[in-house]
Amino acid sequence: MGNDNILTYLVENKDRMTKKHRHLVDYILKNHQDVTLMSASELSKQVGVGKTTVLRFIHELGFDSFHALKKELLKLQKSYSNKWENLQSSYDRDDDGRVVNIVWKEQLRLLDDMMTPHLIENYDAAIELMAKSRTINLLGMRPYRAAAIYMEALVREFSPDIRQLSQDSESIMDQVLHLDSEDVIVIFEYSPHLAKSVDVAEIAQQRGVPVIFITDNILSPIIKYSDIILELNSSQQYFTLIPMMSLIEIMVVELGQRKSSDSVDNIKQLSTLLKEKGYMVE
Structure with a gap:
């Protein structure tokens, strides 16, 4: 997957995959939070494909196990959640008069x-x-x-x-x-x-x-x-x-x-x- 996160990779590479793998991609993109609570067997039933197809899909993504895929999805969810919490808390910070420098440097970094x-x-x-x-x-x-x-x-x-x-x-x-x-x-x-x-x-x-x-x-x-x-x-x-x-x-x-x-x-x-x-x- 290179430097892409798993969901970015799925969005960008879906059209190159087999029909059954595309069904898995569609389900994961729509229900990624639920997927973290499922087993591979439960995912296969929800999508309507065999468990073997799910395991083959996981390995082609570069994961050793379904558990590894779920860990990656959880990491992404935590990252976005933390980001929003940080934004909310930023308005309560006391940057000791250095706000202009900190914000300016952050904006340059983003660009x-x-x-x-x-x-x-x-x-x-x-x-x-x-x-x-x-x-x-x-x-x-x-x-x-x-x-x-x-x-x-x-x-x-x-x-x-x-x-x-x-x-x-x-x-x-x-x-x-x-x-x-x-x-x-x-x-x-x-x-x-x-x-x-x-x-x-x-x-x-x-x-x-x-x-x-x-x-x-x-x-x-x-x-x-x-x-x-x-x-x-x-x-x-x-x-x-x-x-x-x-x-x-x-x-x-x-x-x-x-x-x-x-x-x-x-x-x-x-x-x-x-x-x-x-x-x-x-």
Whole structure:
């Protein structure tokens, strides 16, 4: 598996596996917490495959036993749980006046570690999907609404084909029902996850609408409804959207280049209009 955690590896390699192994992957991604309490025989019954298939699957993943797989899943669950607890407790810390230095260094570390080979590979697929889609629909709830609104503001400078799902939570489902396979939904959300975001992703999958999910949590229930996952590092010390915002700016620049001729013309026309109306000064 290299440096990938087990769930990342399963998501990325599922299509290369046999049909029965894909069934196991689907079940584990959806029920990873329950799997840690099962025996290999119980897992085989739940998935509808033989115990021999389960054991072969485990060995092909590089584990010596089913117990070793469960330990890896438990380790991941503990890691994400601890991270959220650390974020909550960070607001109670007394850093003796050095908050600015500590937070700045942490943000620089996150940016340095951001562009992993796994992220770059999925990033290329995400850009390709957004570039060819009829509309790009953005969803971010609570603090992640800021990320969705920021991306909308930047893209709208050169393209009208961007829509915001985050502003009116009452009508989100109505808007999703008007989308199809020619559109794409981009969901911004770190852990813990909101039920409405999960519902949007599930309905999108049912309607054949591709979903790009930007997150820090490969254990998210949104994963199983997502076509492309952009996994970012998040701080275990302080809450920050710096990696997410940086990724947005990278994506916007590339989308602008993909639509370069239209982008330049649209921005020039907008700039001229704003100057003529006195909304912009040199």
